[in-house]
Amino acid sequence: MTDSPARPEPIPLTILTGFLGAGKTTLLNRLLGDPAFADTVVIVNEFGEIGLDHLLIEAVDEDMILLGAGCLCCTVRGDLVATLEDLLRKRDNARIRPFRRVVIETTGLADPAPILHALIYHPYLVMRYRLQGVVTVVDAVNGRATLDAHPEALRQAAVADRIILTKTELDETGPAEAGALRERLRALNPAAPIDAPDVPAETLLGGFFGLDGKSADVRDWLGAEEVAAHAHGHGHHDVNRHDASIRAFSLTSxxxxxxxxxxxxxxxxxxxxxxxxxxLKGLVALKEDPDRPVVVHGVQHVMHIPVTLPAWPDDDRRSRLVLIVRDLEPAFVQNLWDAFLGRPRIDAPDAAALTANPLAIPGT
Structure with a gap:
């Protein structure tokens, strides 16, 4: 009896999003010249949306082209899941050379939630790809107006693991405007670092799961401390903010x-x-195996199968969950968390009632 072949290591995958004209294509062009970006597959919606003509070398087949940096570029043919599966088939059958990572560039009007949903819901893709992070590009000139006018832009910024602020060098972007935009982005998503477009590819594409199979700094991935600090510093929520319905907060144990x-x-x-x-994303210590934490990740109605790490990535062994929600009071989720941890609060009747009777759902 022969041993079954070992399952290949999951391929890191990054989502690159941002509203129309934010500068995603410019950022991609710069990355394609970085050696750290070699052996990458770039998935775009249409070739016509990305100006890479000067980097094209040859066509691999009708749906794929080879770029000058040794990267492949292909289109989403109406179904992202089918595109990702097709890439795996070609890779496994040696029809294309092995690639080290995948970057998905969304359209400017895309809500990233359905893409995240597809990546953590599909049972086969979950085994073969591992979400490295969501990078959102924001235009410093038009950023605040775009956030005011387009809900998609709000969600793009809210779910980001890293925000890239572009066009800060233009005359139209004064220090006050850029500072106000940064503050708004921090209020919207305190966990996400805000970087300039010249951030190194290794930093941009890094995430909780390093390319070498080792965990990156969990503090950078979760940003739980930043979320908690923002919550304590903004106890009175500003109802005049256009994006007041979106909140970021953390739960700990x-x-x-x-x-x-x-x-x-x-x-x-x-x-x-x-x-x-x-x-939702987090790192949790389980009573059954406290020395090996589990990574949890969820988007809307879908929760990723928890991944067990071989060891804690740092000395902080607290359980930490970071949540980005819309039209949901953080106090309700906190009370629910406390109830399940056996520490129901006196002011938590709704959460306690919900654990006793799941059909009595408040706030819906």
Missing amino acids: DGPVSRASLEMFLDLLRSSQGAKLLR
């Missing part, structure tokens, strides 16, 4: 959490408030 409690909490949150859950 100093002690380990039982697997059953974590699963019930995530399932109840998903089933009762999934439409309002833009993104």
